Structures are given as C-alpha cells and as structure tokens.
Amino acid sequence: MLRLAIQKSGRLSEDSLNLIRECGISFVSSSLKLKTESTNFPLEILYLRDDDIPGYVADGVADIGIVGENVLVEEGKQSLTVEKLGFSKCRLSLAVPKTMEYNSIQDLNGKNIATSYPNLLKAYLQEQGVEADIHTISGSVEIAPSIGLAEAICDIVSSGSTLISNGLKEVERVFKSEAALIANEELSEEKREILEKLLFRIHAVQRARKKKYILLNAPNESLDEIRSLLPSIKSPTILPLAEDGWSSLHSVVNEDDFWEIIEKIKAAGAQGILVIPIEKMII
Ligand code: ATP
Ligand code: ZN
Numbered sequence: 435m436l437r438l439a440i441q442k443s444g445r446l447s448e449d450s451l452n453l454i455r456e457c458g459i460s461f462v463s464s465s466l467k468l469k470t471e472s473t474n475f476p477l478e479i480l481y482l483r484d485d486d487i488p489g490y491v492a493d494g495v496a497d498i499g500i501v502g503e504n505v506l507v508e509e510g511k512q513s514l515t516v517e518k519l520g521f522s523k524c525r526l527s528l529a530v531p532k533t534m535e536y537n538s539i540q541d542l543n544g545k546n547i548a549t550s551y552p553n554l555l556k557a558y559l560q561e562q563g564v565e566a567d568i569h570t571i572s573g574s575v576e577i578a579p580s581i582g583l584a585e586a587i588c589d590i591v592s593s594g595s596t597l598i599s600n601g602l603k604e605v606e607r608v609f610k611s612e613a614a615l616i617a618n619e620e621l622s623e624e625k626r627e628i629l630e631k632l633l634f635r636i637h638a639v640q641r642a643r644k645k646k647y648i649l650l651n652a653p654n655e656s657l658d659e660i661r662s663l664l665p666s667i668k669s670p671t672i673l674p675l676a677e678d679g680w681s682s683l684h685s686v687v688n689e690d691d692f693w694e695i696i697e698k699i700k701a702a703g704a705q706g707i708l709v710i711p712i713e714k715m716i717i
Pocket of ligand 2 (some may be wrong): 484
C-alpha cells in the first residue's frame with residue numbers, strides 16, 4: 435500500500451484528484467474524510483493542508499504527495515521531487531502600489547515587504563543584492579500595503595487580477611511554479627514498485643492530454659501532401675473509402691499545433707475532419 439498526500443481543499447485538490455482518477459484509480463472521496471483507500475489500486479489518499487505535505491512526505495507519514503513547487507522550495511524540500519505535473523501553474527511575484535514609482539529592483543532597498551514565502555523571497559533579494567525587511571504573514575498578503583502593513587508584497591499570481599483589484603502592480607517575477615509529485619527518499623521495494631506502476635499510468639495520461647486523434651477523408655492525389663503535414667506516432671493509417679479515388683486517414687496531432695495543421699490540411703483537400711480526445715497513450 436502506497437500513501438499519497440494531496441491538498442484537502444484548495445487550488446491543487448481538484449486537479450490532483452482528477453489525475454488519480456484518470457489513471458483508472460477508483461476511490462470514494464468525501465470532503466469530510468481525512469483519508470480514503472482505493473478500491474482497485476494499492477493506494478491510500480491522505481487529505482492535508484498543502485503546507486504540511488512536504489514535511490509529511492519527508493518524514494514518511496505519507497510516501498508520496500502532490501504539492502506546488504512554491505511550497506516545496508519554500509520548505510527546502512525540493513530534493514523530494516519526482517517530477518513536475520503540469521497543472522496549478524502560477525508564479526511568485528513582487529508587487530507594489532500602482533502609484534509607486536518603480537524603475538528597478540533597487541527601489542525595494544530598505545522597504546518593508548509582506549509575504550507568505552520568506553525563504554524564497556530572501557534568496558531572491560540576496561541574489562539581486564537588495565536589502566529589505568521581510569514581514570511574514572500567512573494569508574491575505576495582497577491587502578498589506580493598503581492597511582499600512584508593508585510597502586510591497588511578494589505573493590502568488592496567476593492572471594494578476596487580484597493584484598489589480600487591490601491597487602497593486604506586478605514588478606518582478608521571483609519564482610515560477612507548478613504542481614509536482616514528490617516522494618519519500620527511503621521507500622521500501624514494495625512501495626517503489628507501486629510508485630513505478632502509478633508513474634507509468636501518469637505518463638500515459640499526460641501524453642494523451644497533449645495529443646488529439648484526427649480522422650479525415652481526402653482524394654488519393656492529396657494524400658502525400660496531407661501526410662507530410664501530419665507527423666504521427668509512426669506513420670498514419672490510410673484506409674480506402676467506398677467511393678473510388680478517396681481514402682480515410684487517421685493520425686495523432688499535438689494539441690499545440692493543431693489549429694495550424696487543420697487549416698493546412700483543409701487547404702490541401704481534406705474533408706470531414708474529426709478531432710477526438712485521447713484518453714490514454716502508451717508508446
Ligand atoms: P491550504 O489551506 O491547503 O494551506 P492555501 O490557501 O495555502 O491552502 P491554495 O490557495 O489552495 O493554498 O493554493 C495551493 C497551491 O496552488 C499554491 O501553493 C500554488 O502552488 C497553487 N496556486 C495558488 N494560486 C494559484 C493560482 N491562482 N493559479 C494556479 N495555481 C495556484
Ligand atoms: Zn497552504
């Protein structure tokens with residue numbers, strides 16, 4: 435049995451649970467429960483505050499965990515990282531009141547900065563050669579300047595709308611973060627085998643997320659050009675259609691370059707294009 439710690443309720447919770455479910459691991463979840471056991475995989479899930487996850491994994495209370503890199507590095511536990519998971523992307527940034535004149539980081543010398551990430555901020559300021567007073571608070575950092583608690587803040591930003599609505603402007607990016615899978619460094623052989631199985635499934639899910647399955651019909655004389663536009667896993671599948679001189683072509687495309695490819699293959703003569711999500715992808 436492998437024990438996985440995830441955030442009980444917050445910005446990491448839903449995506450963490452979805453990832454586990456997409457790996458085909460079933461469990462009954464309840465917001466009232468502190469732990470739950472999977473019915474079809476040797477996994478137990480512990481629901482914790484995100485800040486506690488690195489410590490619990492380091493101590494072996496949990497075997498593995500999902501946590502933001504911002505919390506991991508703040509706690510000095512980045513050595514536990516197994517791999518990045520690609521969700522909960524955000525950044526830790528410095529922000530000042532929008533009325534403050536700001537030219538460079540040197541403008542923060544001697545200032546009072548409120549943050550929940552004193553270690554990350556301290557390291558960044560040191561690297562930049564800035565001396566400031568760090569005021570550690572545990573939440574609602576963005577209101578610190580307006581209540582006179584600090585002259586600047588260092589906080590998590592994703593769209594920046596919270597900063598704007600608090601009369602602040604983002605001036606420096608301190609750290610880029612996303613969710614990471616972490617593991618205790620002394621897992622037993624048995625637990626390591628379960629982790630390997632879990633990673634195999636996570637990779638299949640992640641690979642599939644970035645790809646789409648594409649089907650299209652085309653006149654045979656367009657096939658060469660369309661094939662050259664569709665880099666597929668090995669080579670595309672081409673099947674003759676009932677209508678003479680036409681074929682159906684199946685392939686896999688990257689979600690990122692998908693729109694560009696679609697336009698090009700349409701121009702090359704493709705018709706009846708279907709694009710389908712892929713659930714799992716094992717190569
Ligand atoms: P807890 O009660 O568990 O301590 P919290 O309030 O500290 O929760 P959340 O706000 O739920 O934490 O954020 C959890 C993690 O999600 C953060 O540490 C960060 O990695 C990421 N995160 C925070 N804000 C955002 C955002 N706006 N967009 C994407 N990811 C974010
Ligand atoms: Zn927290």
